[in-house]
Amino acid sequence: MRDLGPGVAGRLLRDALAxxxxxxxxxDTGIVxxxxxxxxxxxxxxxxxxxxEGHVRGDFIVLGDVVLRPGARIDGRAIAFGGVVLNSTLATVAGERLAFPDVGFRATPTGGETYALDYELLEHHPVPRFSLPGLFGVQIPTYDRIDGLSAxxxxxxxxxxxRLRIDPALTYRSHLGTLDPSATATWELGRRTALExxxxxxxxxxxxxxxSDLVNTATALFAGSDARNYYRADRAELTGTRRFETTSSVIAPFVGALVERSWSAARDSLASSAPRSFLARHDRxxxxxxxxxxxTGGSIASALLGVRAEVLNGPVTAHGLLxxxxxxxxxxxxxxxxxTVDGQVSFPAFRDHTFDALGHFVLTAGDSTPSQRYAYVGGGPTIPTLLLLEQGGDRLVWLESRYTVPVNAVKLPFVGSPKVALRHVVGGAGVGRLPALTQNLGLRLILAVVRVDFVIDPAKPSRHELGVSLSAP
Incomplete structure (x- = not known):
């Protein structure tokens, strides 16, 4: 096994061949x-x-289709890589029938009677040189309080x-009345290595x-709640990524460079013009x-480095970015x-309960940070008892934990069983140093994509908040 590939398929084959x-x-015509x-x-x-048609006293593994005929007996498993398992009701398989139709292993002779097996993702359809993805090349639009509609x-x-994909685009921003050009190019140097x-x-x-963009668009358009601050910029970024894969995780370190010339998309407290929303349009x-x-604006040229990680180990899932x-x-x-560190981990608790921990952290060293690198907390998505994005700066801490219990005894039309979550939130942001951190305790009722929250600041019980929000599945 020279290249196991991502996920479980290559590990399963390696363990069987051990x-x-x-x-x-x-x-070429197959074998009987x-x-x-x-x-x-x-x-x-x-x-x-x-x-x-005969008897295999172990696993029967095929780099292609497995066809079981009447009388076939397998004491182990029937496994097909790059194919399917075609069963017969008169065949006996003691173990599992497993098929990985999109995952193949290329066999290369290496001398004598040995072969090297290399993972390959099987492409069933040719890639067109020119295409219009989505609806005739139209990207999913977004909506916010600075740009209005971005299409x-x-x-x-x-x-x-x-292996090389180029995506040029023109984006019209309705409230600014501007047309922004951009382009993205991705070059896959190998299965694990890419430049973007x-x-x-x-x-x-x-x-x-x-x-997410989808949720922020919906809340801005319908509720007038846009949980972001913005600035305008001309930006160019180049990153190289190398993925390291195991059965249950993908670790992707990256290095790169960033050049940015930025300026304000400022709106002061006396502004009278803003994109429309169904609610809270005039709420300042x-x-x-x-x-x-x-x-602050101006030009910044930077080196970038970091790592993305994703873990899927049975019921435990986690993802993060540094x-x-x-x-x-x-x-x-x-x-x-x-x-900047961002991440989330989820794992099962008692019975069918689940525990989730989410965090976002910004740490800055130096004498003076341009404010286009500030991050903010406050309001419904982060600390509900603070005003929306009330605190900001070049240092930020935010951590939320949730213990969720499904109410299986209740079945509601269209949304199924509700869930109840106990929440604890702590966080704050400031310039040069962190302020005293704010804590919130609360309960969340989850009905499909609708969330109803009640939270209270235990240090100041008069501060409490009841809110309704949306979440993407």
Missing amino acids: RPHAVVVAP LGRGTDVPTTLLVIGGPARL GVGPEIALDTG ARAGRGTFTNDAWMR EEGMLRPNPAV RAELPLATPDDRRFAQL
Whole structure:
């Protein structure tokens, strides 16, 4: 096994071949193992389809289709890589029938009677050189309190059999009345190694971790609640990523460079114009007219490094991002370095209960940080008893834990069984140092994608909040 690939398939094959086994190389037309066949160990067939009528006293593994005929007996498992398992009601399989139709292993002779097996993801459809993804190249639109409606359109260009993909786009921002060009290019140097380049003009935020684009668009449009601050910039970024895969995890370190020229998308407390929303359009504290802070602006050139990680180990799931920005050139020679950590872990608790922990942290070292690198907390998505994005700066701590219990005794139309979660939130943000951290305790009622929350600040019981929000599945 020279390349196991991601996930469980390669590990399953490796473990099977670590035990005594036999190997058969099938001709292009496949092979038939007739009724007199009696294999005393696990059998690997390189090439398929492999039709079995006899007896295999172990696993029957085929790099292709497994075809079980009447009278076939397998004391272990029937496993097909790059194919399917075609059963017969008159065949006996003691173990599982497993098929990985999109995962293959290329067998390369390495001398003598040995082969090296390399993972390959099987492509069933050719990649067109020019396509219009989505609806005729129209991207999923977003909506916020600075841009209004952002609608992008652009083709996808695929070169080198799809290993190099280029996505140019033009995005119209209705409230600003501007048309922003951008382009993204992704070059897959190998199955685990990729380069990505992005360049263009746009509206950027450091607060996207609170809500997904879909949820933030919905809450801004319908409730007038946009949980982000923004600035405008011309930006170019190049990153190289290498993935390291195990059965239950993917670790992807990356390095890169960033060049950015930014300016304010400022809105002060006297502004009278804002994108429309069904509710709270004229609310200056938490609605669409909420002031948007100015930024220092200017040009920043930085080196980037970090790692993305994802773990799926049975019922335990986790994902995280660690990103460090090390500026080489800054406005007015400001010296700073910034580390951002974001992550979530979930695992089962008592019976069918679950526990989730979520965190977001920003740590900055230096004498003066440009405010386009500030991050914010406060309001429904983070600390409900504070005003929306009330606290901000170059240092931020936010941690939430949830213990969720499904109420299986109750079945509601359309939404199924509700869930109840006990929440604890602690966090704060400031410039140069953290303020006294704010804690919230509360209960959450979950009805499909609708969440009803009640929280209280235990240090100041007069501060409490009742709210309704949406969450993406």
